[in-house]
Amino acid sequence: MPGPLDHLIVIELATEMPVAIAGMLLADHGADVVKVEPVGGSYFAHELTRKSWDRSKRSVEIDVAADGTSLRGLLAGADIFLHALEDGQAAALGLDADSLARDFPNLIVVALTAYGADTPFADRPRGEGLAAALLGTMVDKGSPFRPGPVYLGHPALHYGQAFLGVIGALTAVRARRQIGRGQRVEASLLDAMLAQSPMNNWWQEEGISYIKAGDSGAVDRFGRTRLVTGMFECGDGLFLQIHTGGQGGFKAAMDVLGFGDRVQGVTGAAEMSVPLSDDEYHIARVEVFEAFKGKSRAEWIALFQAADVAALPVLEPAQVLLDEQVEFVGQRVALPDPDFGTIYQAAPAVRFDKTPCAPPRPAPMVGADNGALADLIARRRETLAAEGKPLDRPLAGIKVVDFSSFFAVGFGGRLLSDLGADVIKVETPDGDQMRPLPDCFDAAQRGKRDIVLNLKHPEALEAALKLVAQADVVTHNLRPGKADKLGIGYEALSKINPRLLYVYLPGYGSKGPKSLLKSFAPLVSGWTGLLYEGGGVGNPPTRSVFGNEDYNNGFLGAAGILMGLERRAITGEGDYMECPQLHSSLWTTSEHFLDADKQVVYGFRLDREQMGYNALDRLYRTQDGHLCIACRQDDRFAALARAVGQPGLIADPRFATPRDRAAQDAALIEALSPFFAERTSADAFAALDAAGAPCEIARETSWVREALWQDWALASNRVIENHDSMYGHVRQFGSFIHLSATPGHAQKSAPRLGEHTSQILAEVGYAPDAIDALIASGKAAQAADVTGRIASRVSAA
Numbered sequence: 001m002p003g004p005l006d007h008l009i010v011i012e013l014a015t016e017m018p019v020a021i022a023g024m025l026l027a028d029h030g031a032d033v034v035k036v037e038p039v040g041g042s043y044f045a046h047e048l049t050r051k052s053w054d055r056s057k058r059s060v061e062i063d064v065a066a067d068g069t070s071l072r073g074l075l076a077g078a079d080i081f082l083h084a085l086e087d088g089q090a091a092a093l094g095l096d097a098d099s100l101a102r103d104f105p106n107l108i109v110v111a112l113t114a115y116g117a118d119t120p121f122a123d124r125p126r127g128e129g130l131a132a133a134l135l136g137t138m139v140d141k142g143s144p145f146r147p148g149p150v151y152l153g154h155p156a157l158h159y160g161q162a163f164l165g166v167i168g169a170l171t172a173v174r175a176r177r178q179i180g181r182g183q184r185v186e187a188s189l190l191d192a193m194l195a196q197s198p199m200n201n202w203w204q205e206e207g208i209s210y211i212k213a214g215d216s217g218a219v220d221r222f223g224r225t226r227l228v229t230g231m232f233e234c235g236d237g238l239f240l241q242i243h244t245g246g247q248g249g250f251k252a253a254m255d256v257l258g259f260g261d262r263v264q265g266v267t268g269a270a271e272m273s274v275p276l277s278d279d280e281y282h283i284a285r286v287e288v289f290e291a292f293k294g295k296s297r298a299e300w301i302a303l304f305q306a307a308d309v310a311a312l313p314v315l316e317p318a319q320v321l322l323d324e325q326v327e328f329v330g331q332r333v334a335l336p337d338p339d340f341g342t343i344y345q346a347a348p349a350v351r352f353d354k355t356p357c358a359p360p361r362p363a364p365m366v367g368a369d370n371g372a373l374a375d376l377i378a379r380r381r382e383t384l385a386a387e388g389k390p391l392d393r394p395l396a397g398i399k400v401v402d403f404s405s406f407f408a409v410g411f412g413g414r415l416l417s418d419l420g421a422d423v424i425k426v427e428t429p430d431g432d433q434m435r436p437l438p439d440c441f442d443a444a445q446r447g448k449r450d451i452v453l454n455l456k457h458p459e460a461l462e463a464a465l466k467l468v469a470q471a472d473v474v475t476h477n478l479r480p481g482k483a484d485k486l487g488i489g490y491e492a493l494s495k496i497n498p499r500l501l502y503v504y505l506p507g508y509g510s511k512g513p514k515s516l517l518k519s520f521a522p523l524v525s526g527w528t529g530l531l532y533e534g535g536g537v538g539n540p541p542t543r544s545v546f547g548n549e550d551y552n553n554g555f556l557g558a559a560g561i562l563m564g565l566e567r568r569a570i571t572g573e574g575d576y577m578e579c580p581q582l583h584s585s586l587w588t589t590s591e592h593f594l595d596a597d598k599q600v601v602y603g604f605r606l607d608r609e610q611m612g613y614n615a616l617d618r619l620y621r622t623q624d625g626h627l628c629i630a631c632r633q634d635d636r637f638a639a640l641a642r643a644v645g646q647p648g649l650i651a652d653p654r655f656a657t658p659r660d661r662a663a664q665d666a667a668l669i670e671a672l673s674p675f676f677a678e679r680t681s682a683d684a685f686a687a688l689d690a691a692g693a694p695c696e697i698a699r700e701t702s703w704v705r706e707a708l709w710q711d712w713a714l715a716s717n718r719v720i721e722n723h724d725s726m727y728g729h730v731r732q733f734g735s736f737i738h739l740s741a742t743p744g745h746a747q748k749s750a751p752r753l754g755e756h757t758s759q760i761l762a763e764v765g766y767a768p769d770a771i772d773a774l775i776a777s778g779k780a781a782q783a784a785d786v787t788g789r790i791a792s793r794v795s796a797a
Contacts, residue, residue, distance in 0.1 A: 027360075196547050325582065350559070474488070476488070
């Protein structure tokens with residue numbers, strides 16, 4: 001299928017949902033993905049998610065335990081092998097890392113494991129809900145409807161793991177061109193959780209943070225920071241979200257809401273560094289909720305957008321596919337469907353000018369390509385042309401020049417930096433508007449170099465263009481038209497550097513009726529349905545969920561860059577790439593769609609009690625807490641039935657298959673609930689765990705900040721420590737993707753404003769006196785001190 005990856009052959013061993021999602025991302029952008037399914041399909045093959053997550057793939061049925069020859073035949077002609085096997089399972093099938101490396105030395109093996117072999121949880125069973133319970137993710141966002149842990153309504157861990165797997169796979173493809181062989185890539189559910197945590201979780205010696213610890217969905221989570229973002233109910237009972245980021249945003253929002261005379265105006269990029277006064281705090285954290293009751297949602301959105309304050313409605317999943325912006329950019333695609341006649345889904349998220357992706361094909365029936373299995377086995381990929389040179393880090397030699405501000409684009413660059421790319425952040429003399437938020441800024445910018453150039457001056461622009469001439473990638477999220485005005489638009493830069501990959505990650509797109517609006521997380525997430533996902537059936541939307549568009553746009557931006565670099569390795573040409581937050585947010589709710597009448601169809605949905613998706617994948621109340629189970633597969637269900645003293649459930653025809661059990665959801669909940677209600681969490685866990693029925697006690701406290709102090713996390717580079725950052729002594733999250741032959745290595749904290757200006761200018765050919773002249777004239781800036789603490793003390797506490 002056309003797209004930047006149309007030369008890659010991928011074998012997907014389809015046993016877990018993140019594997020299917022990773023395969024979808026590769027297939028969407030041109031890879032030939034062969035889905036290897038057990039006879040009859042996996043336990044979730046009958047679900048509506050297949051219509052999205054398996055689109056554009058082929059499907060063959062193979063009993064891998066009985067017929068390893070066919071799978072190995074497919075692997076002989078493949079570039080990438082995606083699986084979710086733990087080490088013991090892989091070894092039993094002859095698919096362990098050593099065997100695959102020996103038999104298929106050019107194959108890239110992507111293992112999407114539960115926790116990773118080098119963590120304390122290596123022997124625990126797999127399950128997104130289980131991981132969320134064990135790692136405390138279920139208490140990251142409190143419920144407005146009930147106390148206690150909340151089952152994740154949005155499958156953020158699954159999407160995050162899929163993103164990490166694809167980024168790792170494409171990084172290994174790039175490395176293979178140099179070292180001449182494949183390698184193993186691992187990304188776990190634990191890594192996916194950590195990868196979506198650094199914005200709000202670090203340790204700093206004085207406790208500085210822009211957000212309060214605890215429930216990050218709480219209304220006062222930003223404390224006295226001059227920032228309002230959250231969900232508000234309007235006078236007509238509908239919900240919206242606003243975000244006051246950007247210069248003057250807080251004051252502009254207060255003016256719209258009628259509090260302008262009680263709020264001071266703060267000019268420049270330092271607005272968020274000025275704490276709220278007592279009266280301002282009461283307005284922003286208390287009075288604002290009642291103020292929203294004064295007008296309808298449509299009225300408020302019109303007023304905020306006219307004042308250049310980010311505001312969007314909170315919608316159900318897939319409803320946004322009907323929006324005028326989605327229509328304008330062609331992000332809604334129609335596919336024929338045997339059940340609905342026609343369904344409407346989100347289009348592939350990443351767009352390239354020179355290598356556009358084809359419209360997706362409908363998902364295949366299980367075994368649709370069985371007849372072609374012999375031909376698929378006979379295929380061989382193109383001969384690998386490799387330099388055969390050693391490579392310390394997989395993206396060494398790649399230079400990224402980043403003109404962006406705020407989190408999403410910077411986070412994608414930070415992922416590439418951890419893998420070895422030289423990422424240079426270009427800032428104005430005022431600096432990124434996110435700099436006053438220390439943990440958030442550090443999470444996105446750690447490990448990079450920094451140069452300050454005032455692009456409004458021709459001499460500074462000339463320096464930027466010299467830097468771009470040496471770059472592989474340029475990234476930014478400036479509003480449409482601004483890059484051209486500054487002299488760094490695509491047409492100008494591609495003439496200077498024809499091999500340049502020009503990457504644009506705006507909020508809504510370069511064109512269209514919403515293209516000029518401000519975009520901030522989590523507004524686009526709410527717009528594309530995450531808050532209704534988290535609320536549960538029949539409930540109003542919840543105020544916050546785990547995972548948002550900043551992370552997702554960063555993940556997809558990094559993946560898209562690697563796609564573009566892979567295509568360039570073949571054609572020798574640069575390209576223009578665009579992936580707005582709108583596109584990435586649509587793609588990460590792709591399990592939901594519209595039917596032929598353009599009505600919302602949920603792929604799966606959290607129940608009203610926010611306990612789970614169905615009887616066998618949910619939380620159960622115990623005498624002293626909650627236990628999470630994940631027992632949808634036949635063997636797991638049988639183990640559960642024996643553990644709860646009801647072996648008769650196994651032979652009951654109502655529960656014979658995963659499809660049957662899903663249809664009898666209420667009956668199963670009724671049958672299982674008394675067992676848990678009569679026991680403590682520890683007793684219930686002991687009974688199920690001994691019987692081999694996967695379960696975890698749901699933590700009542702967060703684990704993520706504890707991980708910052710665990711030796712295994714530091715030893716595995718998942719956590720890094722810096723005693724001499726500009727914030728003092730800090731611990732923060734490091735690497736999330738693990739490559740066997742060319743590992744990445746997270747290091748360093750975020751750069752100071754202009755920390756590397758002189759160094760970078762020298763690298764592009766400026767003599768010392770020319771550098772001094774640029775700095776003396778204010779056209780560039782060099783940090784006066786590159787050691788010691790900076791003055792910022794912004795904290796929500």
